[in-house]
Amino acid sequence: MLSIDACPYSRLLFLMCKRPAAKAVRKPGFRSVYLFRRMRNFDIQFPRLNYMFPMIFVKGTGDRRYMFGSDLKLNIYIDDFFLSAYTVTQQVWEYLINHNPASAKGIHRPADTVSYNDITSDGGFLTRLNALPEIKESLPAKLEFRLPSETEWEYAARGG
Numbered sequence: 001m002l003s004i005d006a007c008p009y010s011r012l013l014f015l016m017c018k019r020p021a022a023k024a025v026r027k028p029g030f031r032s033v034y035l036f037r038r039m040r041n042f043d044i045q046f047p048r049l050n051y052m053f054p055m056i057f058v059k060g061t062g063d064r065r066y067m068f069g070s071d072l073k074l075n076i077y078i079d080d081f082f083l084s085a086y087t088v089t090q091q092v093w094e095y096l097i098n099h100n101p102a103s104a105k106g107i108h109r110p111a112d113t114v115s116y117n118d119i120t121s122d123g124g125f126l127t128r129l130n131a132l133p134e135i136k137e138s139l140p141a142k143l144e145f146r147l148p149s150e151t152e153w154e155y156a157a158r159g160g
Contacts, residue, residue: 044138054085096128
């Protein structure tokens with residue numbers, strides 16, 4: 001099996017955001033509620049790009065176990081998370097990173113020919129995306145963008 005670090009080029013397919021450990025959000029005058037549990041699909045706006053980034057709610061396993069693996073079945077519990085509906089486009093990549101390394105150019109095409117380090121390193125795509133004011137305003141408290149884990153990706157792909 002190939003490690004993502006071993007692959008020199010990867011396509012930045014989907015981003016996801018996930019809540020931290022369950023914590024009540026307290027607001028003055030309101031009782032504590034778990035805002036995340038009441039959320040469903042939402043959109044993140046990039047006003048400067050005239051672009052909308054739709055996020056889809058994926059319900060986790062809850063108390064049910066998810067059987068993961070082909071040879072050895074592992075029982076895994078998966079928390080709720082959000083997954084982007086579409087791939088990250090070259091327009092968004094270029095807006096954040098200020099260059100476009102894609103092999104086939106086009107603002108509506110997926111960002112490709114980017115390495116894992118380009119995405120996850122300090123000052124990389126995810127760091128810059130999470131630092132944007134419009135992202136901080138759009139996301140519920142303490143949610144951040146990150147890449148999905150292999151388990152989350154398979155669970156969502158199978159219709160989780």
